[in-house]
Amino acid sequence: MVRLITHNLLxxxxxxxxxxxxxxxFQNVQIELKEAEFNPTFLETFMPKLEWKALVDSAKEASATISRYILGNTSLPLEQPEMLDEEFLKNLHHVLLEIHVExxxxxxxxxxxxxPISNGIPNMLLAEHEIG
Ligand SMILES: [Zn+2]
Structure with missing residues (x-):
């Protein structure tokens, strides 16, 4: 499945x-929201591995395709904050783990x-002439 946490590594x-x-x-994406268990410790551990700017931009792209009311809060600060309060971690949780690009x-x-992404599965395969 393509969540933004996966996309951030591609x-x-x-x-x-x-x-x-x-x-x-992303282009022409259809999104589903699926609740995931909130785990602040995981988020804090994973944060240094994220390409932060790419995540902020992708969250914007994803949220542009669907109304904000349905999507929930996808606004992340442009820089990773030093103080990780609960509100920030909940937003990050939502953006990384609950937005599924189907x-x-x-x-x-x-x-x-x-x-292409089909049924939540990214096809990362290349044609023969595209393989290095
Ligand atoms: Zn390329």
């Missing part, structure tokens, strides 16, 4: 595509390769 791997190949851009396309910002 870069294009087409042949010769080695720079500006992250983050993949259908759509992820596009490489560099080579424009399209990675």
């Amino acid at each position: 870069a294009c791997h087409a042949k010769g595509c080695t720079s500006n190949n992250f983050p993949l851009q 259908e759509g396309i992820m596009i490489c910002p560099n080579c424009k390769h399209n990675y």
Whole structure:
């Protein structure tokens, strides 16, 4: 399944595509929200591994496709805060773990390769001539 925590780790791997190949851009996405168990310790541990700017941008892209009322709060600060209060951690939890991209396309910002998402499963396979 494609949650933003997964998306944050995905870069294009087409042949010769080695720079500006992250983050993949969402297009025509359909989103489902699924409640996940709130685990602040996990979030605090995982935060240093996140590409923060990519996450903030992707949350914006995802929330642009569906009304904010349904999606909940996806607004994250542009910089990771030093003080992690409960409100911030709950927003982060929602953005990372509860937004599921079920259908759509992820596009490489560099080579424009399209990675389709179908039934929540990303197809990261490349055609023969795209494999490095
Ligand atoms: Zn690429």
